Amino acid sequence: xxxxxxxxxxxxxxxxxxxxxxxxxxxxxxxxxxxxxxxxxxxxxxxxxxxxxxxxxxxxxxxxxxxxxxxxxxxxxxxxxxxxxxxxxxxxxxxxxxxxxxxxxxxxxxxxxxxxxxxxxxxxxxxxxxxxxxxxxxxxxxxxxxxxxxxxxxxxxxxxxxxxxxxxxxxxxxxxxxxxxxxxxxxxxxxxxxxxxxxxxxxxxxxxxxxxxxxxxxxxxxxxxxxxxxxxxxxxxxxxxxxxxxxxxxxxxxxxxxxxxxxxxxxxxxxxxxxxxxxxxxxxxxxxxxxxxxxxxxxxxxxxxxxxxxxxxxxxxxxxxxxxxxxxxxxxxxxxxxxxxxxxxxxxxxxxxxxxxxxxxxxxxxxxxxxxxxxxxxxxxxxxxxxxxxxxxxxxxxxxxxxxxxxxxxxxxxxxxxxxxxxxxxxxxxxxxxxxxxxxxxxxxxxxxxxxxxxxxxxxxxxxxxxxxxxxxxxxxxxxxxxxxxxxxxxxxxxxxxxxxxxxxxxxxxxxxxxxxxxxxxxxxxxxxxxxxxxxxxxxxx
Numbered sequence: 001x002x003x004x005x006x007x008x009x010x011x012x013x014x015x016x017x018x019x020x021x022x023x024x025x026x027x028x029x030x031x032x033x034x035x036x037x038x039x040x041x042x043x044x045x046x047x048x049x050x051x052x053x054x055x056x057x058x059x060x061x062x063x064x065x066x067x068x069x070x071x072x073x074x075x076x077x078x079x080x081x082x083x084x085x086x087x088x089x090x091x092x093x094x095x096x097x098x099x100x101x102x103x104x105x106x107x108x109x110x111x112x113x114x115x116x117x118x119x120x121x122x123x124x125x126x127x128x129x130x131x132x133x134x135x136x137x138x139x140x141x142x143x144x145x146x147x148x149x150x151x152x153x154x155x156x157x158x159x160x161x162x163x164x165x166x167x168x169x170x171x172x173x174x175x176x177x178x179x180x181x182x183x184x185x186x187x188x189x190x191x192x193x194x195x196x197x198x199x200x201x202x203x204x205x206x207x208x209x210x211x212x213x214x215x216x217x218x219x220x221x222x223x224x225x226x227x228x229x230x231x232x233x234x235x236x237x238x239x240x241x242x243x244x245x246x247x248x249x250x251x252x253x254x255x256x257x258x259x260x261x262x263x264x265x266x267x268x269x270x271x272x273x274x275x276x277x278x279x280x281x282x283x284x285x286x287x288x289x290x291x292x293x294x295x296x297x298x299x300x301x302x303x304x305x306x307x308x309x310x311x312x313x314x315x316x317x318x319x320x321x322x323x324x325x326x327x328x329x330x331x332x333x334x335x336x337x338x339x340x341x342x343x344x345x346x347x348x349x350x351x352x353x354x355x356x357x358x359x360x361x362x363x364x365x366x367x368x369x370x371x372x373x374x375x376x377x378x379x380x381x382x383x384x385x386x387x388x389x390x391x392x393x394x395x396x397x398x399x400x401x402x403x404x405x406x407x408x409x410x411x412x413x414x415x416x417x418x419x420x421x422x423x424x425x426x427x428x429x430x431x432x433x434x435x436x437x438x439x440x441x442x443x444x445x446x447x448x449x450x451x452x453x454x455x456x457x458x459x460x461x462x463x464x465x466x467x468x469x470x471x472x473x474x475x476x477x478x479x480x481x482x483x484x485x486x487x488x489x490x491x492x493x494x495x496x497x498x499x500x501x502x503x504x505x506x507x508x509x510x511x512x513x514x515x516x517x518x519x520x521x522x523x524x525x526x527x528x529x530x531x532x533x534x535x536x537x538x539x540x541x542x
Contacts, residue, residue, distance in 0.1 A: 006154045009055060013158040016051055017165070020044055038076045045080025052081075056088040058155040058190060060124050065186065065388065090122040095146045096129070103227040111225065115141065121282070124148070125193055125298070130235065137234070139222065142196065144229040152190060159183055167528065182388065189277065189389065193298040196231040202274065202297040203233070209267075215291040216264055238285030238293040242403045250288045255413070257290060258405045262417045264292060265397050269390065270315060270421075272308040277301040277389040279396050301389040307333065316422075319415055323349045334384040476527035480520055487516030 027040055052063045066073060067082045096119075097108065104111050115131035120140070122128075125148055129141045163183045192198055200221050207218045217236055225232035239246040241261065247254060261284070268275035276283075278299040285293035303311070310333050317326040323346040330336045336345060398410060405413065490513030 006150070009151075009154050010158045012051065012055060013059070013155070014161060016047065017162045021165075037074070041074040041077040042080060045077040048077075049080050056124055056151075058124065058152045060088070061190065062155075062159070062186070065182075065392070088122055088124055090119040090127055091145055093117040096127065096143050099143055099146055099229060100141075103230045104225070126196075126231075133222070140219070140233045140235050142231040142233070144194070144196065149194065152194070156187060159186075181386075185386070185388065189299055189301070192300075195228050196298075197226060197228050199231055199298045200226045202300050205274065206276070206294070206297060210264065213264060215260060215289070217287075217291055217293045219293075219295065236285070236293050236295075238287045238291075240281045241284045241286045241292065242281045242400055243286075244403070247286070247404065250290070252286065252290045254405050255408065257286065257292075258401045258408070258413050259417050260290075261292060261397065261401065261404075262414055263421070264294070265393070266414075266417060266421050269303070269394060270308060270312050272303055272305040274300045274302050275390065275393055277393050279393055279400075281400060284400065299389070301393070303390065307386075315418060318349075319411070319418060321350075333387075473527070476523055479523040480527070483516045483520035483523060487513045487520065490514075490516060 023040060023044070027037060032040070048063070052059045063081050067078060100108055100111075108115060111134075113132040113134050113136065116129055118129075119127045120130055124145070126142045126144050129143065131139050131141050133139055160183065163180055167180060200223060203218060203221050207220070210216055210218065219234040219236050221234075222232045241257070247257070265276070265279070276294065276297060276299075278296060279294070283294065283296040285295065287293065310329050314326055314329040314333070317323070317329060324342065326349055327336065327342045327345045330345070331342075401410060401413060490509045490511075
């Protein structure tokens with residue numbers, strides 16, 4: 001990738017980010033109405049989407065990550081990027097051929113019987129070609145795009161600058177997310193995805209892990225042909241699992257298919273180890289006999305033993321309708337900030353998870369989703385950075401199941417699958433019994449009485465803490481605002497004084513602007529440290 005193209009790419013990304021920040025601050029300064037804010041975020045979302053398609057590369061994946069962050073981003077922005085597909089034009093065959101021969105160290109003809117020169121699929125990192133081995137075996141050959149490493153290196157530099165700017169100059173009072181951790185997590189996952197040997201190891205791991213599953217296929221790999229930039233796998237035919245017409249044509253039982261899909265992913269989400277982090281419809285296929293095919297294990301995440309234990313208990317609590325226990329686990333996992341009122345979250349969980357599926361046909365689903373997103377963003381709730389890729393996996397599979405089985409509640413599909421998984425696992429069965437007993441109304445009465453007695457004190461303490469934090473936050477914001485206004489006056493006065501050649505006025509104006517900039521930076525730095533101190537105290541109390 002030529003140097004001038006790198007700089008042009010960086011300039012486009014950085015100029016877009018700076019323009020967004022300026023517009024947001026301008027709208028805040030002008031105190032725009034909610035409808036005007038919605039129009040702004042629609043406009044920003046449309047420009048962001050177009051930029052992603054123009055620049056391709058890593059940025060498509062960044063857009064996909066942001067599209068599932070309805071907890072921190074405006075819904076009007078999310079709607080513009082929620083259907084992003086990682087599909088880019090294929091590279092010239094001559095460039096792909098050079099990659100193959102360089103990686104194999106010999107001509108293609110010595111390694112393969114044949115290969116199609118037109119790609120079957122083309123994404124930001126790799127392209128898929130169909131070929132045959134010397135023994136006639138049909139294979140899928142994944143080849144890394146020739147200049148992708150250079151593109152990703154440039155994009156990471158741009159993102160690093162944006163993250164630095166956000167951390168130092170854009171306050172996040174609700175503490176929703178650490179952009180530094182998000183950047184590091186994204187960098188780790190993408191760099192891992194660039195090494196096809198790691199993907200080969202992931203495929204072998206999942207093949208072994210799910211070898212006992214019926215009607216589930218994961219393609220076999222041919223390690224003697226695999227390198228860090230080339231991956232050769234068994235060719236497996238199938239249609240997208242969300243192809244409803246194909247499901248009807250083959251008379252596939254949708255309920256049974258949904259449960260088997262859920263059964264394949266529930267151990268990935270609830271057991272310690274790696275999970276498929278990119279299970280979109282193009283990577284999850286179905287064959288005519290109902291067999292599920294899982295593809296593309298380049299993007300995987302990992303769950304620790306402690307988090308796996310918490311997720312298992314959370315799932316049990318939800319299935320047993322023990323919402324108070326579910327809230328406690330969400331606090332332990334870091335999804336709820338300490339200032340949250342557990343009773344409010346309990347009520348929301350109960351309302352969200354106990355609706356009648358039969359009523360969905362008479363409901364405006366988009367209005368309901370918008371209302372839920374607004375409620376979530378108004379509460380001290382956030383998704384910890386380490387769960388972003390897990391959340392993407394869960395949300396994607398949930399969307400698939402809703403497409404396959406739109407008339408059935410997710411919990412109705414999930415409960416029997418979870419119970420089967422629970423019986424087969426090594427978990428303590430008495431835990432489930434105790435959780436069930438704890439969820440019964442008779443025992444809930446005693447907890448409710450205790451919560452009722454302590455609620456006034458908790459409410460008063462929370463109110464005092466929130467008022468104190470709001471005061472300090474506003475103090476820093478006012479300091480920054482004053483510095484900004486003074487600096488703007490200095491800059492406005494500087495240009496005419498330079499034009500009129502009034503040296504003393506020029507010096508005073510420049511000095512005023514410089515001092516204001518320093519004061520703004522100091523206030524922003526202090527505000528950042530204060531927010532970090534609050535986050536540290538919250539983490540230490542967990």
